[in-house]
Amino acid sequence: MTRIVSIAALMALLGAAAALAAEPPTRAEYVGQLEAICKPDAAATQVAMRGARGDLQAERLGVATTKFSKAARIFGGTVKRIAAVPRPPADEAKLGKWFGLLERQESYLRQITAQLRGGKAIKAQRLTARFIHSGNLANNVVLAFGFDYCSFKFSRYG
Amino acid sequence: MSERRRRAARRALGALVIALLAVAVGAATAGGERTQVGHLIVSLDGGLAPLALPRDHPAPVAVRLAGGLRTTDGTLLPRVTRVELSLPGQGILDTHGLPVCPARRLRAATTSGALAACRDALVGRGRLKAQVHVPNQPAFAVHAKLLAFNGKVRGRRAVIFHGFAANPPTVVVLPFLLRLETGRLRTRLVADLPPELGPWPHFAQFEVNLFRRFRFHGRERSYLSASCPIPKQFTAGFFSFAKASFTLAGGRRVGTSITRSCRAR
Numbered sequence: 135m136t137r138i139v140s141i142a143a144l145m146a147l148l149g150a151a152a153a154l155a156a157e158p159p160t161r162a163e164y165v166g167q168l169e170a171i172c173k174p175d176a177a178a179t180q181v182a183m184r185g186a187r188g189d190l191q192a193e194r195l196g197v198a199t200t201k202f203s204k205a206a207r208i209f210g211g212t213v214k215r216i217a218a219v220p221r222p223p224a225d226e227a228k229l230g231k232w233f234g235l236l237e238r239q240e241s242y243l244r245q246i247t248a249q250l251r252g253g254k255a256i257k258a259q260r261l262t263a264r265f266i267h268s269g270n271l272a273n274n275v276v277l278a279f280g281f282d283y284c285s286f287k288f289s290r291y292g
Numbered sequence: 293m294s295e296r297r298r299r300a301a302r303r304a305l306g307a308l309v310i311a312l313l314a315v316a317v318g319a320a321t322a323g324g325e326r327t328q329v330g331h332l333i334v335s336l337d338g339g340l341a342p343l344a345l346p347r348d349h350p351a352p353v354a355v356r357l358a359g360g361l362r363t364t365d366g367t368l369l370p371r372v373t374r375v376e377l378s379l380p381g382q383g384i385l386d387t388h389g390l391p392v393c394p395a396r397r398l399r400a401a402t403t404s405g406a407l408a409a410c411r412d413a414l415v416g417r418g419r420l421k422a423q424v425h426v427p428n429q430p431a432f433a434v435h436a437k438l439l440a441f442n443g444k445v446r447g448r449r450a451v452i453f454h455g456f457a458a459n460p461p462t463v464v465v466l467p468f469l470l471r472l473e474t475g476r477l478r479t480r481l482v483a484d485l486p487p488e489l490g491p492w493p494h495f496a497q498f499e500v501n502l503f504r505r506f507r508f509h510g511r512e513r514s515y516l517s518a519s520c521p522i523p524k525q526f527t528a529g530f531f532s533f534a535k536a537s538f539t540l541a542g543g544r545r546v547g548t549s550i551t552r553s554c555r556a557r
Contacts, residue, residue, distance in 0.1 A: 193525070255523075270325060289549065
């Protein structure tokens with residue numbers, strides 16, 4: 135009998151724990167979780183892109199392309215990881231729009247890399263304008279979240 | 293208008309002029325880039341004119357900066373103790389041979405009085421709108437005209453902002469010291485705000501356009517010059533154009549930066 139009661143108590147505890155774990159995060163908790171993911175990636179982007187401007191200036195397109203490629207990989211990885219974090223239900227629509235813009239940015243970064251690899255500077259230049267524009271739009275969507283590392287900052291890209 | 297309202301307006305205007313430079317602006321600034329920290333939103337907009345510039349040597353340009361500082365919940369703005377406005381290092385700010393306006397000539401001067409005293413040193417114009425909240429009184433708006441003059445403060449180059457509002461009659465003179473530092477945005481204008489300005493400004497929009505051509509030793513010069521140093525295979529380039537930072541009472545800093553493009557000609 136005692137054993138049955140203990141098992142029932144344990145089950146109840148586990149159930150409570152599961153319910154707690156499934157509880158959606160508040161906006162503040164969500165921002166904290168995302169910033170922890172974005173912080174190292176923002177630093178890695180800066181390292182990867184260091185000197186890219188100078189490389190383009192010196193017409194070292196190959197070197198610049200490698201840097202853009204690395205940045206695109208980091209960006210894609212970050213988006214994938216932060217997209218997996220449970221979202222506050224009240225912010226679902228806003229965050230859905232934000233992730234849409236982040237995916238668009240990721241796509242532009244990949245396209246920039248491809249165009250630079252193909253020596254098509256003007257196309258890469260146009261895509262850069264779109265990449266920056268999408269970044270600014272994305273920032274505006276989540277302005278109230280007060281992101282720092284998860285917000286788009288052009289200065290991180292060389 | 294009561295002396296209290298007038299004093300409050302003066303304080304508000306002072307803080308905003310500062311912020312203004314700090315963020316610099318125009319008529320309505322909902323655009324530009326924005327950053328939110330807590331309930332405080334910093335906005336910054338602006339650009340270069342002309343957009344098409346030589347790749348290899350600087351040409352005269354005008355710089356427009358516009359922005360604002362506001363709260364999301366309508367509460368009073370925190371007191372700002374310092375405003376910094378940073379511009380790209382590849383731009384050139386040339387004051388060689390440009391007359392200097394002593395700040396004392398601007399104190400207590402209307403816009404026309406300030407122009408009469410220092411027109412030779414004029415380097416820009418702008419506007420400022422502030423909503424002022426005085427305890428136990430309804431909020432009221434202050435619309436001020438701004439003038440920017442080439443100046444010197446303790447031997448260092450400065451941009452001296454003069455703000456004048458007719459109703460209530462308010463004059464504020466605020467010097468921004470010019471600092472040349474390291475980094476991409478290394479031309480920095482810094483103004484320290486005296487604490488007596490107080491936390492009156494509730495909402496602010498501002499705009500400033502800096503541009504001045506002048507002659508020195510028979511040669512045409514420009515207060516501001518810039519190039520668009522991009523590689524031959526590109527026709528346009530992107531760069532960090534400006535950054536506005538506000539230091540709040542207590543030491544917290546808020547700011548935002550903007551990216552702009554130039555075209556090679």
